[in-house]
Amino acid sequence: MTAKAQRTREHGRTRRLGHTRRRVRLLLAAAAVALFTGGVLIGTAQGGGDAIPADLRGWGEIRSASDSETGLEAVAAVQSKGWGTHVALDLGNLKGPLNCRLVAVSAKGEESVVTGWAVPARGYGAIGSSDHLQVHGGIAIPLTDLDRLVVRADGVGDLLTIPARRD
Incomplete structure (x- = not known):
């Protein structure tokens, strides 16, 4: 394999790895937002001023x-x-x-x-x-x-x- 082909192949792997990392970060951020929102909603329902024991x-x-x-x-x-x-x-x-x-x-x-x-x-x-x-x-x-x-x-x-x- 030529040096140019090797660089192109490695560049492709690096780009795919970068996309995968960005996708994982995005999914983790979305999960964090969902957990936070769910916690706020549950806390409001359970601990609000009008909450029924x-x-x-x-x-x-x-x-x-x-x-x-x-x-x-x-x-x-x-x-x-x-x-x-x-x-x-x-x-x-x-x-x-x-x-x-x-x-x-x-x-x-x-x-x-x-x-x-x-x-x-x-x-x-x-x-x-x-x-x-x-x-x-x-x-x-x-x-x-x-x-x-x-x-x-x-x-x-x-x-x-x-x-x-x-x-």
């Missing part, structure tokens, strides 16, 4: 509220029962120390305590604290008569109101 999904109709001033976030699941209403509550960004209770208010204004809890100084779902607080309770008020749920702290008052009616 997996623990509450099976407990009934979902209601939620948040307070932009305090950052307190609540998701409640309410379920009609023969004896009244079951309530499951998930609270985040709750700072302590506090003694709190969840109060159900009927359409007529009657109040009934659903459950109560203590909040440690580190809080729940706040920076540097443990996971969100999750509590369950029940009330005799039928779901159809339930107007709102109120997170109330001793010595502080109402922290957050969660509308319970579906209009």
Whole structure:
């Protein structure tokens, strides 16, 4: 084989190798974009402000509220029962120390305590604290008569109101 033919053959291999490398880089870049986009979409679906905690999904109709001033976030699941209403509550960004209770208010204004809890100084779902607080309770008020749920702290008052009616 002549020297010129040898150079032409090597040049062809080099060009093919260059194309292959560019193609691999392009495919890797496309895969990285796909993984990033998928991660963002999944993170938004799971961790967004309106995300429903997996623990509450099976407990009934979902209601939620948040307070932009305090950052307190609540998701409640309410379920009609023969004896009244079951309530499951998930609270985040709750700072302590506090003694709190969840109060159900009927359409007529009657109040009934659903459950109560203590909040440690580190809080729940706040920076540097443990996971969100999750509590369950029940009330005799039928779901159809339930107007709102109120997170109330001793010595502080109402922290957050969660509308319970579906209009």
